[in-house]
Amino acid sequence: KAGVTQxxxxxxxxxxxxxxxxxxxxxxxxxxxxxxxxxxxxxQFLFEYFxxxxxxxxxxxxxxxxxxxxxxxxxxxxxxxxxxxxALYLCASSLGREFNEQFFGPGTRLTVL
Amino acid sequence: AQSVTQLxxxxxxxxxxxxxxxxxxxxxxxxxLFWYVQYPNQGLQLLLKxxxxxxxxxxxxxxxxxxxxxxxxxxxxxxxAHMSDAAEYFCAVSEGSSASKIIFGxxxxxxxxx
Numbered sequence: 001k002a003g004v005t006q007x008x009x010x011x012x013x014x015x016x017x018x019x020x021x022x023x024x025x026x027x028x029x030x031x032x033x034x035x036x037x038x039x040x041x042x043x044q045f046l047f048e049y050f051x052x053x054x055x056x057x058x059x060x061x062x063x064x065x066x067x068x069x070x071x072x073x074x075x076x077x078x079x080x081x082x083x084x085x086x087a088l089y090l091c092a093s094s095l096g097r098e099f100n101e102q103f104f105g106p107g108t109r110l111t112v113l
Numbered sequence: 114a115q116s117v118t119q120l121x122x123x124x125x126x127x128x129x130x131x132x133x134x135x136x137x138x139x140x141x142x143x144x145x146l147f148w149y150v151q152y153p154n155q156g157l158q159l160l161l162k163x164x165x166x167x168x169x170x171x172x173x174x175x176x177x178x179x180x181x182x183x184x185x186x187x188x189x190x191x192x193x194a195h196m197s198d199a200a201e202y203f204c205a206v207s208e209g210s211s212a213s214k215i216i217f218g219x220x221x222x223x224x225x226x227x
Binding site: 104 | 149154155156157158159162214215216217218219
């Protein structure tokens with residue numbers, strides 16, 4: 001069974017631009033969660049989508065948004081990029097039920113110049 | 114609000130020695146606790162989790178952790194370190210029964226000396 005895939009793996013943008021990251025979950029998984037990992041703030045939960053609806057949300061500004069499609073694939077969008085948005089963005093998928101293990105993708109490394 | 118504190122950002126042990134990575138949590142409700150491992154340039158992999166029941170939890174790769182409510186701890190141990198154990202380890206707690214919103218500790222980098 002294929003794992004969680006994230007595209008692109010690396011991305012370089014400049015301040016003020018916007019970016020879209022993509023995550024394809026494991027087949028059959030309906031939940032996709034997004035995390036931001038930085039050396040200063042560590043791993044922080046962004047949001048979770050389940051059956052095309054946002055089910056949980058972390059404490060990030062509205063510049064960070066996401067969506068999920070009917071095939072469970074998810075995209076995350078960051079608008080008006082800031083230098084501090086440089087991070088590894090991880091996506092995780094699960095069946096979406098209680099205590100289900102989350103399976104993480106390799107991440108997208110975003111650098112904002 | 115729930116939180117996790119990992120004591121020691123870097124731990125170094127000799128190959129074959131005991132591995133002990135410390136984790137303390139703060140929670141006003143019964144916590145669900147996890148340990149994840151991250152190898153360089155990779156995502157996170159679940160080592161083990163505690164939800165309810167037996168307080169000693171066994172995971173993959175020979176790791177185990179014990180939930181101690183009185184000490185609010187969930188330390189990770191492995192009797193004998195292997196070179197392949199070198200990685201970053203994250204302790205985490207979930208908010209409520211939904212394991213989708215996970216609060217991570219700051220991580221502990223484990224180095225193994227030959």
